[in-house]
Amino acid sequence: MSNVFYQEKFQDRHNGPRAEEAQEMLGYLGLQSLDELIEQTVPRQIRLKKPLALPAAWSEKAYLAKIQRIADKNKVFKSYIGQGYYDVAVPAVIQRNVLENPGWYTQYTPYQAEIAQGRLQALLNFQTAIADLTGLEIANASLLDEATAAAEAMFMLYSARKNKAANVFLVTPNIYPQTLDVLQTRAVPFGVEIRVADLEEENLTEDIFAALIQYPAADGTITDYASFTETAHDKNMTICVIADLMSLALLTPPGEWGADVVVGNSQRFGVPMGFGGPHAAFFATKEAYKRNIPGRIIGVTSDASGNYALRMALQTREQHIRRDKASSNICTAQALLAIMASFYAVYHGPQGIKDIATRINDLTKLLDKALQDLGYDQINETYFDTLRVAVVDHVGALKAEALNNELNFFYHEGIVGISLDETTAFEDIETIVKVFAKIKGKSWNDVDLRNLVDQLESSIPSEAVRTSPYLTHPIFNSYHSESEMLRYIKSLEAKDLSLCHSMIPLGSCTMKLNATTEMLPLTWAHFGGLHPFAPVDQTSGYMQLINELNDWLSEITGFAKMSFQPNSGAQGEYAGLMVIRAYHESRGEGHRNVCLIPASAHGTNPASASMAGLKVVVVKCDAYGNIDVADLRAKAEEHAANLNSLMVTYPSTHGVFEESIIEICEIIHQNGGQVYMDGANMNAQVGLTSPGFIGADVCHLNLHKTFCIPHGGGGPGMGPIGVAAHLVPFLPNHEVIEISGEQGISAVSAAPFGSASILTISYAYIAMMGGEGLTDATKTAILNANYIKARLENHYPVLYAGTNGRCAHEMILDCRAFKSVGIEVGDIAKRLMDYGFHAPTVSFPVAGTLMVEPTESESKAELDRFCDALVAIRSEIAAVEAGEVDQKDNVLKHAPHTAEVVSADEWNRPYTRQTAAYPLPYLKANKFWPSVGRVNDSQGDRTLICSCPSIEEYAEA
Template sequence: MSNVNYQEKFENRHIGPNADGTEDMLTYLGLNSLDELIDQTVPEQIRLKKSLRLPKALSETAYLQKIKEVADKNKVYKSFIGQGYNNAILPGVIQRNVFENPGWYTQYTPYQAEIAQGRLQALLNFQTVVSDFTGLEIANASLLDEATAAAEGMFMLYSARKNKDAQVFLVTPNVYPQTLDVLRTRALSFGIEIRVADINEGNLSDDVFAVFIQYPAADGTVSDYKTFADAAHAQGITICVATDLLSLALLTPPGEWGADVVVGNSQRFGVPMGFGGPHAAFFATKDAFKRNIPGRIIGVTVDANGDYALRMALQTREQHIRRDKASSNICTAQALLAIMASFYAVYHGPKGIRKIASRVHDLTVVLDQALQTLGYKQLNKAYFDTLRIEVGAQVGTLKGEALDHDFNFFYENDVVGISVDETTTFEDIQTIAKIFAKVQGVSVTEVDFDELANGQLEVIPSDLQRTSDYLTHPVFNTHHSETEMLRYIKSLESKDLSLCHSMIPLGSCTMKLNATSEMVPVTWANFGSLHPFAPADQTLGYMHLIHELNDWLSEITGFAKMSFQPNSGAQGEYAGLMVIRAYHESRGDSNRNICLIPASAHGTNPASASMAGLKVVVVKCDERGNIDVEDLRAKATEHAENLNSLMVTYPSTHGVFEEPIIEICQIVHEHGGQVYMDGANMNAQVGLTSPGFIGADVCHLNLHKTFCIPHGGGGPGMGPIGVAEHLVPFLPNHEVVEISGEQGISAVSAAPFGSASILVISHAYIAMMGADGLTNATKLAILNANYIKARLEQHYPVLYAGANGHCAHEMILDCRSFKNFGIEVSDIAKRLMDYGFHAPTVSFPVAGTLMVEPTESESKPELDRFCDALVAIRQEIAAVENGEADAKDNVLKHAPHTAEVVTSDDWNRPYSRQTAAYPIAYLKANKFWPSVGRVNDSQGDRQLICSCPPIEEYAEA
């Protein structure tokens, strides 16, 4: 009976090292206990004095039962609300093999292209879809959401404007309110005037630099803007258009009538609404802007063997290189959702998508005619999928009748909006007609639905009907049976290394377990099918989850309240700084515009500060990588009158718990500033210390790092911010759903709660780990890092350590001396692929180094396997160093080695095939083959190709 109360602990599944492995690592470090390591590593003055106050940990089974009850509180009505969000059908072959597949959702951003060719191809497909549908030459690999994409378009056109005196962004009144909200937020820092006015030539004044148009408009109308666009261009004014991708199967693409930038949301291509996200936004523009386009671009190049290969192009635009000069602070994209949308296009092909779009449009026309037959006035003359019906004083009655049928419409005064989507059935149209007939007091039998269904009514003007082809590439015209689609998805998946294969030891990226039990609820309809603007009494389950997660994260961070609106870490940085700005302005301190940032900071920090309209002043770091406190004090004193904030990462980006962090916060406060803590390294704090306890005022959390939302090959992410009590009134509000007070800043993202559907993952993690489990995870993350440090420091210099010689949760291996005999840090990164590993973070935060973070999820055998690989590579470097191997013709310089190269008849290299492919014994049983050789980065930038090229033509070129 001794096991009667036994319950399997999720903590034991999440944390990699078992008791024996933990003891062995502590023995190797010369320590008696885990607590001894923590006492020597984490400064005593910042240690929490009591345990986290969190509910008792649940088992996986108990949690899934509990969250099912929470999900059941959500009422999933049929949504006809529209406003940028529509139900879609996710094909089962994509749901099972991509959305629910850790081979796709546990990949990292494809910086190491040779082991990421599958998702690079899927993202190139996405870019091709966007480029083809919008009629523009170039597209990126996704942005966060439609509203932030529109804001990126505004800023790109503002930066590229010829008339530098022009400060007005002219916006049509007929745009989505959430988009206008975000535009206003982003315009604030740059003195851009958002002028809402009708789109006509009379409003094209000299102070306008660009125009923003919704097409189809927010109310569903479709208009011809070609003449207007010509007039704008004649005055040097550019055009940014937000559009619906599915509608462009039938409508003339904006690129064909004059748009310079086209943005939107690809959610209709098979991605659940998820109460607002995550969804992949798109951004397309003209070739002339290719060096200015924000976000990531996938480009075509060749590998070392001259074969077709893909890579992320133009990476020098990224934040870690350009810092406060970066054109955007975008870090996380929405890769997984873009991949799903691209597979949707591959599966359906051009004919299938046109049929879906035509069916949506035809059902809308049938409904239009039915309602007019019943005596209603429908206001949209030309439309794709949305009707506006005048109902007058009957709007309340009609709303009640619709709710009785579990239908949600969009209500604006006495007009009802109805948006038809892919999931709408002919029976739904009949039901809607019955609802309207009952309110009108007439019989629906007056409507001959069979005649309407077979009738013809042209509501899209001929000038706006699409005539150009799209999706002509073979990839979109081949894989239309499920067998073909399954094999195509698997063929791409097999080219990518993910957490399914081995640890991904990226410093600052925290690639930990994304447990199945955390992921399962994301696919449930009660979380996936809710519209973000659904009535409040239908979203009680989400509100329960969000309030509970707010309480837990507030406890973990030591803050008063969280905002879940920011849908990436960098977006959280920006939101936090805008909250600080609003706080200063409320006190009459609008002059405070100086942001102190340590030289070691992640590149998104200065980029975010610049976006928030702040002037960056860099604080020196000492030779141990710590903030130079005296330099901080001097600069805080110098800029006291205008000091806005300090952005600090803790533990530092160098992987060290800096002893004087409390003093650092006090110095900033004494000089009138606020402390913004970057939460990228929160995995070393949870349960041991907290931003609030240390003295920070605001902190963002990378839920896709510390709290287990998967990276998805480069997104989705979530970056909620926690704030101290005095900043709570300034947390982001939303134009449609009120979530903050009157002093709240305007929205930073399109949906009220960001990518709400993936919050359940972090909720599950905290609920199943409990206070002790979370604290133990932090301790084991620190142990794993210090074990790797101890094993490797006799082979590689470790750059920084704390007062007792320990690192925090990550460490930096110094590879700079190898350059003296021709070996670059990139050679080590590529050679690691031959050993079956993704490289650690390369050349950040120090050029020529590797930053390693193992996380708590990796077991001791996996840590040893990784260390064995790096030790073996160090021996290969030594062979070059002592002249046994040629400096230019060696196994590192030729890495990675593909199966094709190793098995070719022609082998003339000065090392054996076995050395190339199986340099260490474990590989013979478990080999991951890179699918291409080392890619040619420079050629890809010189000859930028960012949509699917006919391979024969590219080879000839």
């Protein structure tokens, strides 16, 4: 038969098992077909009656041509809009070797520190840079964006306030509108009053717990707030500052004039605008708040041999432990973008950063002088990079001429704002001057720019000029040539396990293939170079992509519409609950404040509910891990008058398709509540069922799980929400770009469409898979999980299963019995590193267990390799159980084993070096060595060091 019409399917590259391998796996399960497995796994009553109505799948080549046509619809004009977003020059060595490198973008969150030392070091560098530039003692490893970082600061300072009667957060009027929008959203559930008023001492009334300053201000001006801060402190009030990171190379850092918290966006440090994200926000504060600070902190400790090691510090603040008492609901950070920003600081060093900042400021001063020579009134007497030019009667003409020259300015009430950035060159100043000269009827030659260069005067007040050093650590002063920088990046990359090395079988995290074709458009200028507030007629490519993705995801979820604004899964949870809140209020039922949450729920669920101002009531689970329907009904009826919602994960967090899910939804609706479905496990639903079909009202999607956006060492993420028709009017709006109706809640993140640039990845995945391919991927994920279950259940008890003994896309291995001989689940996790694997999810949702999720992208050979490793480890445990080896001195307790330990001159352990390093034959051909031994967690928490220490500091600690 001729192959003339043959076209390779992308799904055959995405799904791991070949057809013959899948048949072997089905045979191992005693089945004839994949459909037979699905029949036994997914309850018939929730299965879709028809296939997904999605466009036919595109080939990779055809897709790249299609996405190029879409990209070309975006007009990339020179942006001088500012407002917190700036064009950047991404160093090529960082773009190619970090952003475009799967060795960096496919890593998981560094919970297993021994195989994550590279990204931990890069994140520690980020914290150090932030602490240095802000002048504060401690910084975290990044937040989602500037606006939500400000909201986190507000909540932290509110929780820690001395005057518990105070509930007012005083906010400068000179703040970015998107930040104020998000603050308003986050303040409502806690009864915090946002008071917008001038930051003057007479406005510091007793009901204020903290004040927020923008530095430089939103209009670009620079003010000395030292006296104001001192007065606020005298009144037991705290100060939060939103700072421009690049400006801090020249401006006195807020920490030096008394700020308690400094937040902002690190986007200017080498991360493209990307129509709004992703970008790593930063959060720095005083050491006194180290146990209150939201998000992740990277800390210094030592390993089992006493060597320098890093870990995520203070992990007891995490949501899965503290749940509704957690300090925040943050789960995803923007780790990959923080890593890029940290490498930017390393590559340029303190002098390079200062040179860039000085050039920006000098060009701004030159433009100021030129515009004044043309007869314009430039309003700002002080500034770093932003001018405000009074145009009044000529705004329309000026805007038209600017657009003719492909320039975007910021226009507001007869004032033209111009914000320069590191990409601005002398020639750009000439172009801007030409535009303004033409409006005045003058020639730009009337201004001698080169002569003006020698006439520039300082635009920064003397009291605001930075005198303190920053980035003094050798790391920021050693890698300024590209050769050295490349080697430094690669040296850190080599310390980290990623999907480049092996499967990462994390339950509930869905570490699947992030295909190269999906990733390629991400760094195209026509996606990366757009400002989120660019004129609408310049963004039609993005609008097409977002609208089509909305249609596709609505079809997949069974909902009426999506909102792409939430830029993490946890933020999607929060947004969904706030939409439900607005819906109840619109019906005169704003008193509904009880949220039912199963005991098995993700830890972010109760944390998000708490943030949304809801009272959490826990619903029991039965012995099989299912929601106890009788308990649910009783509590729904008990709280019927105040029932707000149920938060439910489906399939359950225990990895089971619960038979009663439709009844569960009906019970909630009968008692006046709404059903919020956590979309973390959508990888087991797509094409087979859907939240809307099941009966949910709102669901967030982790695009960095089911829809192929890579995890990037802990982020970026996207958490769009889909809603049923009755909730559509309440989807998030935005202060700058209107995207919802009058009833829409205020913004939940800084940019209208969240981290828009990475939507290109999920768009690619759906476009190239098509409806049939997506459905096959779901079936394959379920096959892979059940194959692993069948291979391991005679070695490790599988905690839960469905009616027919099948699991969904993940399962829980029970390791609790091993505690009787001193073996903890953490010992198994560490020993897996010696076999070349990242551990499955440890002790969640059940303490002492491993939750395994293989995803559809892993081949039978890789699944077998992983199973062989766990079977071998079970044999090692059996030796302890039999008393053949000591309970404390054995290969599991000493794991992981580094090359340094195994190759040491002395070896006095009761097992061989071969057993330590090469327990299975495959490791001799392909060995990943952990770069440090088991880290000392308690030491790292007792002595918290969260910036790069000197040798002397580390030794002393």
